[in-house]
Amino acid sequence: MKRIYRTYADTEVYKLAVNVECPHCGNEQQEIDTDECGKTYVIECGDCGEQYEMYFDAS
Ligand SMILES: [Zn+2]
Numbered sequence: 001m002k003r004i005y006r007t008y009a010d011t012e013v014y015k016l017a018v019n020v021e022c023p024h025c026g027n028e029q030q031e032i033d034t035d036e037c038g039k040t041y042v043i044e045c046g047d048c049g050e051q052y053e054m055y056f057d058a059s
Pocket of ligand 1: 022023024025026027045046047048049050
């Protein structure tokens, strides 16, 4: 069987994690694929279970 070799030099980030903080309890967590500019995402806190909105923009 043929074999190919790759190193870390061949890797790239294909998903971006956004650090968020729950406005209810302050719990910090990471959300994946929530980085589209001008979009609002509904996030559920992994700690207190409350939902909140996160608006993402370029700056
Ligand atoms: Zn919370």
